[in-house]
Amino acid sequence: MDLQAQVRQAARKLLDDKQVDVVIGYEAADEPLRTTPCFIRDSQEVDRLVWNPFCEHNLAGYLQGRQDKAAVVAKGCDSRAIVVLINESQVQRDNITVIGVPCGGIVERKKIYRHLQGADIREAVLEGDVITVKGPGFSAELKVEDFLAECCKFCSHRNPVLFDIKIGEDVPEVDSKEQYHEVARLEGSSSEERWEFFKKELSKCVRCYACREACPLCYCKQCFTDQSLPAWVGKTDDISDTMAFHIMRAYHTTGRCVDCGNCERACPNDVQIRLLTKKIEKDVKELFGSEAGLEIGEKTSMMVYKENDPQDFIK
Amino acid sequence: MAPRIGVYVCHCGGNISEVVDVKKVTESLGGQGDVVLIKDHEHVCSEVGQKLILNDIKENRLDRVVISACSPQFQGGTFMKTMEQAGLSPYVMEMANIREQCSWAHHGQTEQATSKAVDLTKMAIAKARLDEPLEKKVLPLGKRVLIIGGGIAGIQASLDLGDAGFEVYLVEKEPTIGGKMAQLSKTFPTEDCAACILSPKMADVPNNPNVRLMTSTEVKDISGYIGNYEVTVTRKPTYVDPDKCTCCDKCAEVCPVTVPNEYDEGLTTRKAIYLPSPIAVPNSYVLDDKSCLGLFPLACSKCKEVCEVDAINYDVYPREEKFTVDTIIVATGFDIFDAREKAVFGWGKYENVYNALEMERLLAHSGEGKPLKDLGNKVAFIQCVGSRDEQVGCEYCSRVCCMYATKLACLFNREHPGKEIYIFYTDLRAYGKGFEEYYKRAQSEGIKFIRGRVAEVVEDSETKKLMLRAEDTLTRKIIESEFDSVILSVGLRPNAGTQKIASMLGLSRSQDGFLKEAHLKFRPVDTLIEGVFLAGTVQGPKDIPDTVAQASAASSRAIRLMNKGEFEAEPIIAEVSKEMCVGCGVCAEVCAYGAIEMVSSADNEGVRTAVVNEFLCKGCGNCAAACRSGAVDVNGMSDHQISKMIEVM
Amino acid sequence: MQEQPENWEPRIIAFLCSWCSYAGADLAGVSRCQYPPNIRVIKLPCSGRANPFYIIKSLQQGCDGVLISGCHPGECHYSSGNYYARRRFAIMKRLLEYIGVEEGRVHFSWVSASEGEKFAKVVSEVTEAVRKLGPARRLVKNEFESGATI
Numbered sequence A: 001m002d003l004q005a006q007v008r009q010a011a012r013k014l015l016d017d018k019q020v021d022v023v024i025g026y027e028a029a030d031e032p033l034r035t036t037p038c039f040i041r042d043s044q045e046v047d048r049l050v051w052n053p054f055c056e057h058n059l060a061g062y063l064q065g066r067q068d069k070a071a072v073v074a075k076g077c078d079s080r081a082i083v084v085l086i087n088e089s090q091v092q093r094d095n096i097t098v099i100g101v102p103c104g105g106i107v108e109r110k111k112i113y114r115h116l117q118g119a120d121i122r123e124a125v126l127e128g129d130v131i132t133v134k135g136p137g138f139s140a141e142l143k144v145e146d147f148l149a150e151c152c153k154f155c156s157h158r159n160p161v162l163f164d165i166k167i168g169e170d171v172p173e174v175d176s177k178e179q180y181h182e183v184a185r186l187e188g189s190s191s192e193e194r195w196e197f198f199k200k201e202l203s204k205c206v207r208c209y210a211c212r213e214a215c216p217l218c219y220c221k222q223c224f225t226d227q228s229l230p231a232w233v234g235k236t237d238d239i240s241d242t243m244a245f246h247i248m249r250a251y252h253t254t255g256r257c258v259d260c261g262n263c264e265r266a267c268p269n270d271v272q273i274r275l276l277t278k279k280i281e282k283d284v285k286e287l288f289g290s291e292a293g294l295e296i297g298e299k300t301s302m303m304v305y306k307e308n309d310p311q312d313f314i315k
Numbered sequence B: 001m002a003p004r005i006g007v008y009v010c011h012c013g014g015n016i017s018e019v020v021d022v023k024k025v026t027e028s029l030g031g032q033g034d035v036v037l038i039k040d041h042e043h044v045c046s047e048v049g050q051k052l053i054l055n056d057i058k059e060n061r062l063d064r065v066v067i068s069a070c071s072p073q074f075q076g077g078t079f080m081k082t083m084e085q086a087g088l089s090p091y092v093m094e095m096a097n098i099r100e101q102c103s104w105a106h107h108g109q110t111e112q113a114t115s116k117a118v119d120l121t122k123m124a125i126a127k128a129r130l131d132e133p134l135e136k137k138v139l140p141l142g143k144r145v146l147i148i149g150g151g152i153a154g155i156q157a158s159l160d161l162g163d164a165g166f167e168v169y170l171v172e173k174e175p176t177i178g179g180k181m182a183q184l185s186k187t188f189p190t191e192d193c194a195a196c197i198l199s200p201k202m203a204d205v206p207n208n209p210n211v212r213l214m215t216s217t218e219v220k221d222i223s224g225y226i227g228n229y230e231v232t233v234t235r236k237p238t239y240v241d242p243d244k245c246t247c248c249d250k251c252a253e254v255c256p257v258t259v260p261n262e263y264d265e266g267l268t269t270r271k272a273i274y275l276p277s278p279i280a281v282p283n284s285y286v287l288d289d290k291s292c293l294g295l296f297p298l299a300c301s302k303c304k305e306v307c308e309v310d311a312i313n314y315d316v317y318p319r320e321e322k323f324t325v326d327t328i329i330v331a332t333g334f335d336i337f338d339a340r341e342k343a344v345f346g347w348g349k350y351e352n353v354y355n356a357l358e359m360e361r362l363l364a365h366s367g368e369g370k371p372l373k374d375l376g377n378k379v380a381f382i383q384c385v386g387s388r389d390e391q392v393g394c395e396y397c398s399r400v401c402c403m404y405a406t407k408l409a410c411l412f413n414r415e416h417p418g419k420e421i422y423i424f425y426t427d428l429r430a431y432g433k434g435f436e437e438y439y440k441r442a443q444s445e446g447i448k449f450i451r452g453r454v455a456e457v458v459e460d461s462e463t464k465k466l467m468l469r470a471e472d473t474l475t476r477k478i479i480e481s482e483f484d485s486v487i488l489s490v491g492l493r494p495n496a497g498t499q500k501i502a503s504m505l506g507l508s509r510s511q512d513g514f515l516k517e518a519h520l521k522f523r524p525v526d527t528l529i530e531g532v533f534l535a536g537t538v539q540g541p542k543d544i545p546d547t548v549a550q551a552s553a554a555s556s557r558a559i560r561l562m563n564k565g566e567f568e569a570e571p572i573i574a575e576v577s578k579e580m581c582v583g584c585g586v587c588a589e590v591c592a593y594g595a596i597e598m599v600s601s602a603d604n605e606g607v608r609t610a611v612v613n614e615f616l617c618k619g620c621g622n623c624a625a626a627c628r629s630g631a632v633d634v635n636g637m638s639d640h641q642i643s644k645m646i647e648v649m
Numbered sequence C: 001m002q003e004q005p006e007n008w009e010p011r012i013i014a015f016l017c018s019w020c021s022y023a024g025a026d027l028a029g030v031s032r033c034q035y036p037p038n039i040r041v042i043k044l045p046c047s048g049r050a051n052p053f054y055i056i057k058s059l060q061q062g063c064d065g066v067l068i069s070g071c072h073p074g075e076c077h078y079s080s081g082n083y084y085a086r087r088r089f090a091i092m093k094r095l096l097e098y099i100g101v102e103e104g105r106v107h108f109s110w111v112s113a114s115e116g117e118k119f120a121k122v123v124s125e126v127t128e129a130v131r132k133l134g135p136a137r138r139l140v141k142n143e144f145e146s147g148a149t150i
Helices: A003-016 A043-047 A059-063 A076-087 A109-116 A176-187 A192-204 A211-215 A239-252 A263-267 A274-288 B023-026 B047-060 B071-083 B099-103 B110-129 B153-164 B180-184 B194-207 B250-253 B302-306 B355-368 B400-414 B435-444 B495-506 B544-565 B585-588 B622-626 B639-649 C018-030 C053-063 C081-099 C118-133
Strands: A024-028 A035-040 A070-074 A096-100 A123-127 A130-135 A136-141 B005-010 B033-041 B064-069 B093-097 B137-140 B144-149 B167-169 B211-214 B216-226 B230-235 B259-260 B269-270 B317-327 B327-328 B333-334 B353-355 B378-385 B421-425 B446-450 B454-459 B466-472 B479-483 B485-490 B492-494 B532-533 B566-569 B574-576 B596-600 B607-611 B630-634 C012-017 C038-043 C067-072 C107-109
Touching: A003 A043, A003 A070, A003 A096, A024 A043, A024 A059, A035 A043, A035 A059, A059 A070, A059 A076, A070 A076, A076 A096, A076 B093, A123 C107, A176 A274, A176 C081, A192 A239, A192 C081, A211 A263, A239 A274, A239 C053, A239 C081, A263 A274, A274 C081, B005 B023, B005 B047, B005 B110, B023 B033, B023 B110, B033 B047, B047 B071, B064 B071, B064 B110, B071 B093, B071 C018, B093 B099, B093 B110, B099 B110, B099 B492, B099 C018, B110 B639, B110 C038, B144 B153, B144 B317, B153 B167, B153 B180, B153 B194, B153 B544, B167 B216, B180 B194, B180 B355, B194 B211, B216 B317, B216 B495, B250 B269, B250 B302, B269 B492, B327 B495, B327 B544, B353 B355, B355 B400, B355 B485, B378 B400, B378 B454, B378 B466, B378 B479, B400 B421, B400 B435, B446 B466, B466 B485, B532 B544, B574 B607, B585 B596, B585 B622, B622 B630, B622 C081, B639 C038, B639 C053, C012 C018, C012 C118, C018 C067, C018 C107, C018 C118, C038 C118, C053 C067, C053 C081, C067 C081, C067 C118, C081 C107, C107 C118
Parallel strands: A024 A070, A070 A096, B005 B033, B005 B064, B064 B093, B144 B167, B144 B327, B167 B211, B327 B532, B353 B485, B378 B421, B378 B485, B421 B446, C012 C038, C012 C067, C067 C107
Antiparallel strands: A024 A035, A123 A130, A130 A136, B137 B566, B216 B230, B230 B317, B259 B269, B333 B492, B454 B466, B466 B479, B574 B630, B596 B607
């Protein structure tokens, strides 16, 4: 039975046995190359559920603050986000059933569009690891592995770290040594070059906050940007405010971000905000030796300290 | 209603005005509607200056005061009193430091120093504008103390506090007080008989009218805070009424169950009904229900049948008792290192290898003319077993082993002159009063001290003698020698029960695992939890004189606190906005004082909110900096205030 | 070196913890240790009170430099505040420099209550480092240049 069928079977059983009130998963979307999150409450509808390399969303965000019993389809990164949410008491472990799926990586739609120079894709059919896209006057065969999202190419945890039901067998983990290559490239350039790069990149931001809304770990009742006493950062389109917002939001993910890529995917203007969160993730690993979302009960790196933490930067 | 701010810029008799152009400062502050008064003065802190402020406050209805003068660490207290005299909260006064951190450090740079003084004053005004008239919180304090642990530390503290008129609850989990000291034979360096000097102190405890002694009692839960610690203890049944028991021993004679005797470290046996130690206080037999043949249902009742004073009653059950105290002293003591972790020495395997506590008991028995074992003619002590040893996770020095080994060697030597006694040591630490002299005496009495670590002990399976391999680092020779007995000088470890108490009270541990004092030098018996003190080996390895000193110190610290009759808490403390809090728990985790509790909502168990205990909070604001959601802030030092101060730049 | 306007003096904001660094600064004054008058001090109870966002706010306001100073690790009056602060600062400093804020604008130090001379030395070093970089231009909010400002 292929993975998709196994997901459906698991969901059917959970709903039939009344173990959960809802199964949160992915279903086919109206547009090609996409899926959309779905909430299945009736076991008769489980065939809506799909599992394929277009299942990009981190569904963990839908667990936060729920009162009912929910099952959720979770990839590796999603499961780590769930661990963080449990550790931050936003999700009760007993109220959720994690359907863990091994993930070979998610296709980044934007890459395909860039490759086909913005062609009008009307149809996309996935067979094995090949996607056949069709549109008015063209057809192309694309290999999934050529269009993986950046966060998936060097993913450190392809297999779920937390699950109640495991779908399929583990996929081999990739060598994630290169996962910080984009950050490293920037670190290697001069301060001036970095400033110019980030100024240009972040000036694309229009403060729509889609990144914040998409992030499963952004759940504050009132975001710091919306606070006025004090007003931490202005809401103007002054590049200083925009950059300040992104620095501050990235800082709040310290020790928590699992690099699911939801934020960058949600951005309508293709701002490469992962370059900030990935830098912090690299620093947390180097400075404190920790990674987010691996163990229930683990305290994140900003909640603990070691007496010999690095301090060569302090006079 | 807008605040009415009064600003005073001090000349400080030239100390400020020689560098800072004070008049210019006052002129540069105008233009803010709520600053209704700006004055300069030669000596604001003088009586004249203070009278001026008092008068101005009355006449101009000032409700915020900014004083640009010396450091708040210097005259801050003075001006806070001035505020109180004026009927204002002392927390609506702000100071700008234009002396220590301006005029005195920028001599000859008038223009820049003046500009700095203007900025600093503006920042103080920005903060004062947002100050709230906070008031100190007062908590009544009674005279009730809980002492956890009835070893020598707990005993000393209870007597000090009882004699001082305080109400003491002394809780001890064993059936008798006395702790480890009661198991020692003689004590160094004086060779006093431990039981002899301890007994009278132990007897004083139940006789002290202010001390309520609860043995066979364990602390089940402690909640609350200073002045209001709610303690729940479990009183375990001993099945023997201590008021009736005459210690006639008839019950033990007929008891069919024999088990190892803990008091003698298993070297002798006892019955299921037994006297915990020859100097037990309460002086009564107790029935150990774990080794007894059975009470529910009743399997045997021989002890009860022979008891002539009807002291035995099987119909008792563990029961809980609750009481409230104002302060707590933790004196739960230590455990010795389990020498099985150093398997190379063979303790627990080889019959002639003993640990120091077993040796104490052997000497206690032989000292009374009733030897339990023949230790032979050649005896070795191995030092630093479980101390100064990274391999077993114990880097620290246990402090007492050098001296106790010397003592054990001397006592053995005195009983059995002419035997060969070796002590294999790493360093010989004889640092205390009389220690060096005792060590010299031991050497002159023929005890051989060899500087070198022992690699291993191997038993000859037939003779049961022990082959010891060690390096003599002073002669640089390897020693391989056969001994009749080997005694391991085991180190001191934090004891198992301590962790439970520590979690209950929110106490942290030092890197060595013992409980952490508030400040190693200046507050060695305080903890960071207000009202909780430490005494004895729970804080770290130490000998009896140091333990007694700490116990008295802890008592004095507790008395100092409770004598005031009330506890004043500073109002500059953290506060959590329920509306903003998402219950993530970061604040509670980083609080050094355990002042933040995550409280579950009544109707929805999954939802938590952080709640600050205003009496435990010290206002450091670490929680506020850690909070991502903007839910935690500090009254009197809020993010908004700091933000406004930054904006002055 | 950046082009510097005439008579420009670095404006540096300093967050000092009350028990150690602020007291150390007082001692510097009492001992008449002289140091550049460019810093403006905000007294915090503990370096652990310093939210790293204060640094960003200061830079946005146009501060040329930021200094945060606390007790030496192991000596925090509030036991562990500076340990947490150390981690926060490490992350924020790296992030700010990564995004292009010049190295030398944001500084951290441990100064104890008895280190008056050290305080003066730290302030001198920081002032010089900032002076070399010139007035802060990156991350400064220009309220008069941007579009809608409501």
